Amino acid sequence: MSANLAQDQKDYLVDANSSVSDERETIGWGERAVNQVAKLVISRLVVAEQIDIWVDTTLPKTMRGEIDAISIALQGFSVRPDLLIETFQLQINQVVIVPKLAIRGTIHLVQPASGKLKITLREEHLTNFLSNQFINQRSPSFSSQLSSLIYRIHQISVSFAATNQLLIALNWASASTDLYHSTTLLLTPEITSEGQTVNLAMASVSGQAVPTELATDILLAIAEILNLEDFKQQGTAFQVRQLEISREALAVYADAVIHQIPAK
Template identity: 25%
Template sequence: MIANLSIPMESKRQGGDQLVSKVVTTAISALLRQTELLEVNVRAEPVAKLLQGSVDGFDCVGQGLLMHSGLQVDQMEFHLQALSIDFGALFRGQVQLRQPTQASMRIALTEDNLTESFNTPFLKEKLQQLSWEGQSLMFERTRISVNEDQSLRMQSWVRQGEAEQLFEIDITARVEVENRRKLKFVEVTYGGDPTAVALGQMLTEHVNQLLDLDQFALDGMQLRVDQLRLRNKQLTLYGVALIEKFPQRNRGWQP
């Protein structure tokens, strides 16, 4: 993807590394609805090598990120080593990779991030693909908690069709990574009456199909997880981002 940006003339007089950092920061910001902090640092020694499009390293650190889909991320880090870019395209306000690359990554989500994300129209619509006795299920007031024993708890009120009655679903599970790209609930326990348990089992199966990271990645990027941690009220993912081209906003994320 080509990120189209307007670069002031004074930017062209900055050092090459400053120019690259500024353009990439602006391009990444365009992928997000809101950020509390976003810092990009490009390393090149000597800086003159940027004229040939050679970059020694690239670090991106973000905090308090809100995606256009409504999904939230507390902290995000991407660290790339050597890569090749089209330096001339920067003066047109464009970010272009000359070849695919990959970055080490760390993504952290708090309980509140997870809770808010599961209550966005983006995820609620995906949950409502479930049906019970021929009627769709409406999920309300979903709450995600990270327990001291490193398990995850998911509580939600569920309405069947237009019925007034609400069923409370209460799921506690451990989270594993499958094939480096899918998050999966395992060792699941359910609370509530038999109806709530049956709905919880259906929800677990659906969530395990839903949490495929390829469905959440930006276009041009794939996320692969090597380690997952649940502690200190946070879910943290460690792994790599495979970047085929500079990412663009995923059309499926748009409200």
């Protein structure tokens, strides 16, 4: 993907957040009430350290179910018990909801809405996720359960390379021996032309070669996160447009189509 596309994604989020800050200073009590209700609804749906919701509308529009835009910003978002998202920013364009249901705390979209998503992950969060999958076996996938019958991972960690790549370091052994091997995998994320799938290509392997089954399971576990599978299950479709990896964080930019907002 081009650098211009990545900048477009950033500009969209920056511009939207700037307009949000300006409008918050001038809204009346009716608009504030709408935003308080929206925050209460979202707070029921997610577990996050910080929740910031902004609904761009007026009270008369709200009574008709018309909303100009919605901004959802989460920090420390626990998307799974073993996976923490550092930041989650979703900008949703104009939507129409059913007012009577909204009053009862259910957001029902009359028709799908479009938007843009940005999430960021930190090295320690991905490391903790893989450790729980392959070492602690707290919430393992079916394939990782099968791998654990053949291989044992003593330690696994993720680090971000400035070359827009991931480094996976692991210490592993065959389940039938106590001889551990050290391996480092250098992975390159690749986005399909339609943005429907993110694949991880093995750029290089340092140290002992990893069995294909074990390497595949590790790559699939990470790719599932980069493909935003956790959010697709909640009534939203995505097209990943850009992946940016720096020393500080991994960022995923995507276009979103929201069919429905889940309710608990």
